[in-house]
Amino acid sequence: MWFEQVLFFLAxxxxxxxxxxxxxxxxxxxxxxxxxxxxxxxAVLFLLLHAEFxxxxxxxxxxxxxxxxxxxxxxxIGGADExxxxxxxxxxxxxxxxxxxxxxxxxxxxxxxxxxxxxxxGADVGAGxxxxxxxxxxxxxxxxxxxxxxxxxxxxxxxxxxxLARRRRGLEDIGALEEVGAPPDRKEPPSAETTLEVRx
Amino acid sequence: MDITWFLVLSAFLFAIxxxxxxxxxxxxxxxxxxELMLNAGNLALVAFSRMHGGQAGQVFALxxxxxxxxxxxxxxxxxxxxxRNRLPIDIDEMSELRG
Amino acid sequence: xxxxxxxxxxLAFPLVGTLAxxxxxxxxxxxxxxxxxxxxxxxxxxxxxxxxxxQLQDQPEESRSLVDSAWTYxxxxxxxxxxxxxxxxxxxxxxxxxxxxxFLIHVYSVAYMGGDRGYTRFFxxxxxxxxxxxxxxxxxxFVLLIxxxxxxxxxxxxxxxxxxxxxxxxxxxIKAFVINVIGDVGLVVAAFLLLDQTGALDYxxxxxxxxxxFGHNDGTLVAACLLILVGAFAKSAQLPxxxxxxxxxxxxxxxxxxxxxxxxxxxxxxxxARTHPLFELAPAAxxxxxxxxxxxLVFAATVAVAVTDLKRTIAYSTISQIGYxxxxxxxxxxxxxxxxxxxxxxxxxxxxxxxxxxISAMGGIQDMDRMGGFRKAMPFTFAAFTAGALALAAFPxxxxxxxxxxxxxxxxERGGWYVVLAIAGYAxxxxxxxxxxxxxxxxFYGNPVEEARELEQGHIAHHPPSNPATGEPxxxxxxxPAEEHHIAEREWPMRAAMGPLAVLALLAGVxxxxxxxxxxxxxxxxxxxxxxxHDTAPSDSSEWVGLLLGGLISVAGxxxxxxxxxxxxxxxxxxxxxxxxxxxxxxNKWYFDELFEALFVRPVATAGGFGRAVIETRFVQGFxxxxxxGVVRVGSSLARAVQTGYLRAYALLxxxxxxxxxxxxxLASS
Numbered sequence: 001m002w003f004e005q006v007l008f009f010l011a012x013x014x015x016x017x018x019x020x021x022x023x024x025x026x027x028x029x030x031x032x033x034x035x036x037x038x039x040x041x042x043a044v045l046f047l048l049l050h051a052e053f054x055x056x057x058x059x060x061x062x063x064x065x066x067x068x069x070x071x072x073x074x075x076x077i078g079g080a081d082e083x084x085x086x087x088x089x090x091x092x093x094x095x096x097x098x099x100x101x102x103x104x105x106x107x108x109x110x111x112x113x114x115x116x117x118x119x120x121x122g123a124d125v126g127a128g129x130x131x132x133x134x135x136x137x138x139x140x141x142x143x144x145x146x147x148x149x150x151x152x153x154x155x156x157x158x159x160x161x162x163x164l165a166r167r168r169r170g171l172e173d174i175g176a177l178e179e180v181g182a183p184p185d186r187k188e189p190p191s192a193e194t195t196l197e198v199r200x
Numbered sequence: 201m202d203i204t205w206f207l208v209l210s211a212f213l214f215a216i217x218x219x220x221x222x223x224x225x226x227x228x229x230x231x232x233x234x235e236l237m238l239n240a241g242n243l244a245l246v247a248f249s250r251m252h253g254g255q256a257g258q259v260f261a262l263x264x265x266x267x268x269x270x271x272x273x274x275x276x277x278x279x280x281x282x283x284r285n286r287l288p289i290d291i292d293e294m295s296e297l298r299g
Numbered sequence: 300x301x302x303x304x305x306x307x308x309x310l311a312f313p314l315v316g317t318l319a320x321x322x323x324x325x326x327x328x329x330x331x332x333x334x335x336x337x338x339x340x341x342x343x344x345x346x347x348x349x350x351x352x353x354q355l356q357d358q359p360e361e362s363r364s365l366v367d368s369a370w371t372y373x374x375x376x377x378x379x380x381x382x383x384x385x386x387x388x389x390x391x392x393x394x395x396x397x398x399x400x401x402f403l404i405h406v407y408s409v410a411y412m413g414g415d416r417g418y419t420r421f422f423x424x425x426x427x428x429x430x431x432x433x434x435x436x437x438x439x440x441f442v443l444l445i446x447x448x449x450x451x452x453x454x455x456x457x458x459x460x461x462x463x464x465x466x467x468x469x470x471x472x473i474k475a476f477v478i479n480v481i482g483d484v485g486l487v488v489a490a491f492l493l494l495d496q497t498g499a500l501d502y503x504x505x506x507x508x509x510x511x512x513f514g515h516n517d518g519t520l521v522a523a524c525l526l527i528l529v530g531a532f533a534k535s536a537q538l539p540x541x542x543x544x545x546x547x548x549x550x551x552x553x554x555x556x557x558x559x560x561x562x563x564x565x566x567x568x569x570x571x572a573r574t575h576p577l578f579e580l581a582p583a584a585x586x587x588x589x590x591x592x593x594x595x596l597v598f599a600a601t602v603a604v605a606v607t608d609l610k611r612t613i614a615y616s617t618i619s620q621i622g623y624x625x626x627x628x629x630x631x632x633x634x635x636x637x638x639x640x641x642x643x644x645x646x647x648x649x650x651x652x653x654x655x656x657x658i659s660a661m662g663g664i665q666d667m668d669r670m671g672g673f674r675k676a677m678p679f680t681f682a683a684f685t686a687g688a689l690a691l692a693a694f695p696x697x698x699x700x701x702x703x704x705x706x707x708x709x710x711x712e713r714g715g716w717y718v719v720l721a722i723a724g725y726a727x728x729x730x731x732x733x734x735x736x737x738x739x740x741x742x743f744y745g746n747p748v749e750e751a752r753e754l755e756q757g758h759i760a761h762h763p764p765s766n767p768a769t770g771e772p773x774x775x776x777x778x779x780p781a782e783e784h785h786i787a788e789r790e791w792p793m794r795a796a797m798g799p800l801a802v803l804a805l806l807a808g809v810x811x812x813x814x815x816x817x818x819x820x821x822x823x824x825x826x827x828x829x830x831x832x833h834d835t836a837p838s839d840s841s842e843w844v845g846l847l848l849g850g851l852i853s854v855a856g857x858x859x860x861x862x863x864x865x866x867x868x869x870x871x872x873x874x875x876x877x878x879x880x881x882x883x884x885x886x887n888k889w890y891f892d893e894l895f896e897a898l899f900v901r902p903v904a905t906a907g908g909f910g911r912a913v914i915e916t917r918f919v920q921g922f923x924x925x926x927x928x929g930v931v932r933v934g935s936s937l938a939r940a941v942q943t944g945y946l947r948a949y950a951l952l953x954x955x956x957x958x959x960x961x962x963x964x965x966l967a968s969s
Binding site: 008012015016019020022023028031032035038039042045046049050051053054057058061062065066069070073074076077092095096098099100102103104106107110111123124125129130134135138139142143146147150153154156157158160161162163164165167 | 214222233246251270271
């Protein structure tokens with residue numbers, strides 16, 4: 001339907017614009033915002049593809065939680081603007097080239113008769129296709145193991161993040177942080193229980 | 201609606217994300233571009249799922265989102281650690297693995 | 300016990316002797332114990348050889364060839380090689396001669412080597428040598444023969460450089476070994492050729508096949524026989540591979556007596572006799588042997604006339620006498636050749652023993668120019684030495700007389716151009732008689748020198764220890780000769796050894812008097828029964844003519860020596876001054892050493908230096924090794940350049956790889 005096509009082009013344009021914004025914009029804060037736009041456009045595209053639950057998850061989890069996390073970190077770190085003109089060098093000149101090559105190759109693969117298994121119209125799908133009920137049923141029956149593994153992965157990631165971002169005790173004691181130029185953190189008294197000593 | 205359009209779009213997004221990973225020096229932005237690539241992959245997955253009528257693609261995309269979240273968490277943790285240790289926030293400076 | 304069991308015993312005794320002495324089982328081996336153990340071992344071998352002899356003679360004549368195999372070395376395809384010994388008349392004959400003479404020399408050495416710091420080592424080596432020689436003689440196939448051959452060469456090397464701190468001795472040992480190796484190569488290649496053509500390596504197999512496989516003077520057979528001759532000449536010091544034997548006199552005198560007179564150097568003669576069926580099928584090779592034997596005989600005799608070192612004179616005499624033996628077996632006079640081998644063992648060992656006694660009396664000096672007039676001071680040595688010299692000169696009715704002249708009679712009988720060889724042989728006999736008594740008269744006649752006078756007073760002369768060849772001083776610690784000197788008059792073991800040899804040298808001829816007795820000939824007949832030249836033996840009367848001729852020549856030679864050295868002393872010095880160039884030519888051994896030095900040693904040394912400087916240093920080290928390491932180093936530095944540490948560079952490579960992969964799949968599916 002023409003409605004779908006218009007929506008597709010609008011959402012596609014928004015996704016592309018957001019993507020370009022992430023790559024091109026100098027200030028990292030604005031990059032994050034561009035990515036948010038991109039994610040929302042992508043959610044629309046998911047809706048067009050009858051993936052309601054995925055679209056909702058995209059908005060809530062991705063654009064909601066993950067981007068907020070990004071914004072927190074940007075605020076904490078205070079990203080400085082990168083120089084306007086990218087400096088030369090092999091990577092800076094060849095990088096986009098190879099990326100473009102990949103893009104072209106993939107297009108060729110999709111559009112040309114390389115992938116003959118493609119049925120471009122899309123299969124007939126029932127009413128509940130992509131609904132939370134369906135996804136949930138699949139997650140708890142057929143894809144139970146990936147589901148559980150993913151939750152385990154989340155746990156590991158959470159613990160890892162806490163460990164990575166801890167204050168390093170040893171460096172303050174020997175004054176190395178001051179040598180490097182870090183502002184002296186307020187000294188925490190060594191706690192009674194054993195703490196996780198991670199040597200830098 | 202031709203599913204091929206979605207796939208072409210995902211290819212472009214992937215290429216843009218790859219170019220960004222290679223070009224930018226701020227690790228935060230590199231991570232953002234990484235997100236772009238992952239989302240492009242998600243788009244392709246969902247498109248294929250629509251094409252074949254199976255929902256495995258959507259579940260796959262969901263798991264990819266979980267992975268992306270984990271990776272972001274760790275990546276940001278590393279960046280915070282870098283900031284805490286007063287190292288410059290520039291991935292070109294992190295070259296101690298040179299041989 | 301069967302004949303072959305005795306054969307194994309013959310081998311076992313010296314081997315056990317060596318091991319026992321080497322490990323010094325009997326609590327420390329003080330004093331002369333090692334010597335008596337060694338002598339006892341050889342005496343056991345001698346008795347076992349006699350046992351084998353008796354067992355062999357019990358067999359009927361046709362089956363006097365006993366082979367016994369201990370185990371099989373190789374049994375692949377058509378090749379079967381056993382550790383097997385052959386007990387037949389020829390090998391028993393050699394065993395008796397080798398073990399008998401070795402025993403006497405061992406007894407002699409018990410006294411002679413006393414006081415030497417390497418006494419025990421000496422007897423271990425000596426027993427090892429006898430074991431190797433007996434192994435060589437008892438082998439029943441070419442492989443075991445070559446094993447024994449190599450062992451004997453090794454033993455010779457060990458014993459020549461016995462006084463290993465003397466540089467002249469070690470150099471002589473190396474020279475002997477290198478020339479022996481040339482012979483070894485010849486022998487091994489010959490064995491291979493025979494294996495290739497006949498498919499067998501044991502004597503019985505090869506000789507049986509040879510008749511069928513080879514025609515008369517077949518090319519391959521002649522080549523194989525010539526190679527066998529190369530081996531024989533290297534071991535027996537014939538032209539041109541003779542240069543090592545005079546230098547081998549650096550070893551102790553008993554070593555010279557045993558190895559370089561009586562036993563090892565006769566291995567070549569034994570080899571030719573053993574492979575006689577092949578030589579009879581290829582007379583061309585036999586003729587080569589005869590010619591070289593004669594040439595050597597004449598050459599060595601001429602040099603012996605001029606050389607002044609006592610031991611070297613006897614060494615050249617050995618070379619000459621072995622030339623006679625080689626001539627004998629090459630004209631297919633096997634009985635005569637082996638008979639001469641036996642008598643030569645007796646009188647040559649005797650001569651060396653006597654020389655050892657004289658050199659001891661001289662306090663270590665070997666130069667005949669400084670000797671004289673020992674007749675009164677050393678009567679026993681004089682008598683023994685003269686007995687040996689008489690036999691060497693083939694004085695009528697001594698053992699040498701019958702053996703040497705029988706060879707020459709055979710040669711004459713062959714007729715044709717062999718007559719030339721016989722005439723040369725008689726000329727050599729004249730020279731032999733002359734130089735034999737030259738030694739006797741110079742050492743024992745004339746005015747007594749200082750050392751002789753000291754000995755008459757009752758004590759042996761003493762000089763500061765030094766190298767007899769170069770004169771440089773030495774000490775008497777291990778590796779150099781002892782300070783003690785032993786002479787026969789004072790040591791009973793030396794007399795006990797020299798006495799029987801003197802008797803044998805004079806009287807052993809009775810076993811093979813033409814027309815009267817032919818013990819040796821009859822004994823060896825079963826081995827040589829397949830010879831085609833059986834009936835070409837000269838008649839008794841022509842033999843007696845030859846003997847008469849030889850006797851006259853011998854007496855004439857002795858008379859000439861008497862005239863030159865006793866009646867008119869100094870005439871030889873005048874001759875030397877009249878013909879300085881001839882004398883120099885003879886004294887420098889016909890310049891063979893210089894010739895080989897220029898032809899072989901110098902080019903090889905230059906090539907070696909070139910190899911080291913250019914090929915090894917520049918090419919191998921620099922180019923190949925350096926190149927290989929350089930390539931690796933460059934490659935690894937290139938690989939290292941990839942590890943920049945930049946995350947973006949790694950990502951770039953990753954993406955590049957992905958792009959290439961997708962490209963590949965795209966292309967593959969189209």
